[in-house]
Amino acid sequence: MSPLAAILVRDIRIAxxxxxxxxxxxxxxLVVVTLTPFALGPDIVLLKRIGPAILWLAALLASxxxxxxxxxxxxxxxxxxxxxxxxxxxxxxxxxxxLAHWLTTGLPLIIAAPLIGLxxxxxxxxxxxxxxxxxxxxxxxTFIGLIGAAIAVTLRRGxxxxxxxxxxLTVPVLIFGVAxxxxxxxxxxxxxxxxxxxxxxxLASLVVxxxxxxxxxxxxxx
Amino acid sequence: MRLSxxxxxxxxxxxxxxxxxSFSVRTGEALAIRGRNGAGKSSxxxxxxxxxxxxxxxxALEGGDPEMMLGEQAHYLGHQDALKPSLSVGENLRxxxxxxxxxxxxxxxxxxxxxxxxLVDLPAAYLSAGQRRRLSIARLLAVKRPIxxxxxxxxxxxxxxxxxxxxxxxxxxxxxxLIMAATHGVLGLEGAQELQLxxxxxxxxxxxxx
Amino acid sequence: xxxxxxxxxxxxxxxxxxxxPWLGGVTVVAFAFAINQAIAAPDDYQQGATVKIMxxxxxxxxxxxxxxGLMTIAALGTLVWRHPLADVAAKAAAPIGxxxxxxxxxxxxxxxxxxxxTYWVWDARLTSVLxxxxxxxxxxxxxxxxxxxxxxxxxxxxxxxxxxxxxxxxKFSVDWWNTLHQGASVFRLxxxxxxxxxxxxxxxxxxxxxxxxxxxLLAAMRNEILRRRVRALRLMQASCVS
Numbered sequence: 001m002s003p004l005a006a007i008l009v010r011d012i013r014i015a016x017x018x019x020x021x022x023x024x025x026x027x028x029x030l031v032v033v034t035l036t037p038f039a040l041g042p043d044i045v046l047l048k049r050i051g052p053a054i055l056w057l058a059a060l061l062a063s064x065x066x067x068x069x070x071x072x073x074x075x076x077x078x079x080x081x082x083x084x085x086x087x088x089x090x091x092x093x094x095x096x097x098x099l100a101h102w103l104t105t106g107l108p109l110i111i112a113a114p115l116i117g118l119x120x121x122x123x124x125x126x127x128x129x130x131x132x133x134x135x136x137x138x139x140x141x142t143f144i145g146l147i148g149a150a151i152a153v154t155l156r157r158g159x160x161x162x163x164x165x166x167x168x169l170t171v172p173v174l175i176f177g178v179a180x181x182x183x184x185x186x187x188x189x190x191x192x193x194x195x196x197x198x199x200x201x202x203l204a205s206l207v208v209x210x211x212x213x214x215x216x217x218x219x220x221x222x
Numbered sequence: 223m224r225l226s227x228x229x230x231x232x233x234x235x236x237x238x239x240x241x242x243x244s245f246s247v248r249t250g251e252a253l254a255i256r257g258r259n260g261a262g263k264s265s266x267x268x269x270x271x272x273x274x275x276x277x278x279x280x281x282a283l284e285g286g287d288p289e290m291m292l293g294e295q296a297h298y299l300g301h302q303d304a305l306k307p308s309l310s311v312g313e314n315l316r317x318x319x320x321x322x323x324x325x326x327x328x329x330x331x332x333x334x335x336x337x338x339x340x341l342v343d344l345p346a347a348y349l350s351a352g353q354r355r356r357l358s359i360a361r362l363l364a365v366k367r368p369i370x371x372x373x374x375x376x377x378x379x380x381x382x383x384x385x386x387x388x389x390x391x392x393x394x395x396x397x398x399x400l401i402m403a404a405t406h407g408v409l410g411l412e413g414a415q416e417l418q419l420x421x422x423x424x425x426x427x428x429x430x431x432x
Numbered sequence: 433x434x435x436x437x438x439x440x441x442x443x444x445x446x447x448x449x450x451x452x453p454w455l456g457g458v459t460v461v462a463f464a465f466a467i468n469q470a471i472a473a474p475d476d477y478q479q480g481a482t483v484k485i486m487x488x489x490x491x492x493x494x495x496x497x498x499x500x501g502l503m504t505i506a507a508l509g510t511l512v513w514r515h516p517l518a519d520v521a522a523k524a525a526a527p528i529g530x531x532x533x534x535x536x537x538x539x540x541x542x543x544x545x546x547x548x549x550t551y552w553v554w555d556a557r558l559t560s561v562l563x564x565x566x567x568x569x570x571x572x573x574x575x576x577x578x579x580x581x582x583x584x585x586x587x588x589x590x591x592x593x594x595x596x597x598x599x600x601x602x603k604f605s606v607d608w609w610n611t612l613h614q615g616a617s618v619f620r621l622x623x624x625x626x627x628x629x630x631x632x633x634x635x636x637x638x639x640x641x642x643x644x645x646x647x648x649l650l651a652a653m654r655n656e657i658l659r660r661r662v663r664a665l666r667l668m669q670a671s672c673v674s
Contacts, residue, residue: 001316001320001327002320003320003321003322003323005320006316006317006320006321007317007321009317010306010309010313010317013308013309013313014306014308014309017308017309018308019573019576019577021573021576024573027566027569027570027573030566030569031566034559034562034563034566037554037559042553042554042555042559044550044552044553044554047554076302077302077303077304077305077306078300078301078302078303078304079304079306081268081271081273081298081300081302081304082298082304082318082321082322083321084272084273084293085271085272085293085294085296085298085322086294086321086322086323087290087294087322087323088321118541118551118552119552119562121550121551121552221273337673338673340669340673341669341670341673344666344669344670345666347579348666348667348669348670349670350670350671353670353673
């Protein structure tokens with residue numbers, strides 16, 4: 001088994017077995033969405049209009065959940081030392097861990113989004129657009145999050161700092177994700193415009209994320 | 223193959239941990255690093271691995287693979303076990319074996335060598351400290367690397383397990399490897415060099431005493 | 433044999449092994465009869481045949497709440513009396529209650545779509561049942577997160593007791609708030625307001641589902657006891673290997 005495949009399989013196994021399993025991100029997503037009518041009032045017309053925005057915010061917060069243990073757990077039990085002694089480039093190892101995180105956090109969100117969208121009274125067109133923006137945008141959330149997780153690796157309770165570091169970096173993804181989802185419904189802007197920018201952001205993050213995270217890890221391990 | 227250092231110094235958190243350390247270890251040789259707690263034994267090993275930056279001095283490996291870093295040709299057995307409690311014994315070993323690039327996919331032989339083959343499907347969370355240590359040692363047997371860097375390898379091991387570890391180390395040296403081990407106790411290796419970290423005068427100590 | 437003797441897990445296993453087969457048989461018979469009556473029941477003059485979703489929706493709601501009530505009693509059993517099977521019952525009941533609550537939510541959603549024009553509204557009753565569903569999922573997540581079953585049991589017991597406040601909220605939500613959902617028509621002071629031709633099949637279906645719940649609960653408790661035995665054996669295995 002190649003080193004990267006080994007890391008991928010191991011991280012997926014751990015994510016599925018530990019804590020609430022892979023579905024706790026979806027549960028958090030559902031809880032956040034459930035909270036919004038309590039804050040905004042049960043006006044279903046309003047909820048339908050801002051539904052994509054609420055779902056994107058909730059997905060963003062849910063993606064953050066598993067990130068702070070991503071490197072910290074390996075650091076605490078000494079695995080990170082050995083990973084740095086492996087023959088696979090650290091950037092690729094980090095990318096493999098990112099992929100495992102997306103498969104166990106982002107992918108369940110994409111599947112759950114349409115069902116939870118029903119709670120906000122979204123129609124079929126809005127749901128389809130939302131799923132598509134999630135599919136393209138959640139990898140960006142994961143891979144940008146890798147950077148913050150790597151910076152906060154040596155901190156014991158780095159969770160909040162991680163959120164503070166990562167959330168501002170994800171703002172462009174949020175803007176274009178919501179814009180694309182809304183464009184599909186309102187029709188004033190063609191869907192393709194914000195969507196292609198979202199794709200570009202994700203592709204950039206797939207490269208920048210692992211490199212920045214690997215550099216941060218090497219610095220922190222000093 | 224020769225692993226050598228001259229005038230190595232280490233700085234952690236603004237404090238100088240050690241300075242002026244020199245050693246030379248050849249294929250088939252072992253070096254025991256001794257010193258009181260805090261003398262820098264672990265730091266020295268981590269520096270050789272490449273996890274800590276060299277503050278001063280030179281560290282060189284001759285005869286190894288020039289394409290690889292030192293750490294990529296070495297095994298490091300630190301204080302921590304690098305085991306995931308939610309994975310089974312077999313899954314943990316298979317992961318490290320695959321990640322570190324073992325030639326063979328068989329983990330049965332290393333597990334049997336450390337006496338854990340009966341527990342292959344047991345979640346690692348259920349292991350005692352000694353069993354976890356033995357599983358870490360199995361990692362050294364599963365993947366062949368010439369340099370072994372061991373930090374207190376006998377801690378948490380009972381007498382029988384320490385005996386077995388001594389056998390593994392002798393076999394490793396006979397097979398063309400070299401060992402550097404930090405230890406308080408007896409390594410069980412004849413002819414091992416000794417490096418005393420306490421007795422090397424650091425410039426700060428020299429200044430303080432003058 | 434007194435009920436208290438069942439407190440011993442081994443005796444409970446024997447009881448479960450004897451009881452589950454015939455309880456399952458009775459459940460199947462009850463369903464056969466109840467479904468027969470449900471199909472024979474008249475259609476509503478306004479809603480037509482869709483009114484019969486009620487025969488799934490109402491039992492789902494009642495059993496979702498019953499399961500949490502059972503978990504609440506089990507929670508007291510764990511915290512106050514330290515009954516050995518209390519946390520087994522609580523852990524076994526959680527997924528079953530979750531499934532019934534989900535059935536209630538989905539059938540209600542499908543039923544409401546033709547009537548209200550939307551799959552979901554945030555009125556008091558629907559929201560409080562959704563909260564119950566979230567509480568169930570939280571309990572299940574908590575069971576899975578804490579490794580040691582007996583420590584998990586105490587944490588879950590506290591969460592269950594706090595969450596029990598949702599049950600009266602669900603029951604009285606249609607009275608306290610202005611909601612789209614139908615008001616109480618069976619459990620109320622005075623006679624039920626549903627016509628007998630619908631009420632009888634409804635009660636029969638509820639009884640059948642309750643029997644199903646009991647059978648599933650016993651089976652799940654048996655599984656949990658066996659699971660704990662496996663865990664104990666593994667701990668022994670690890671300590672036996674030198």
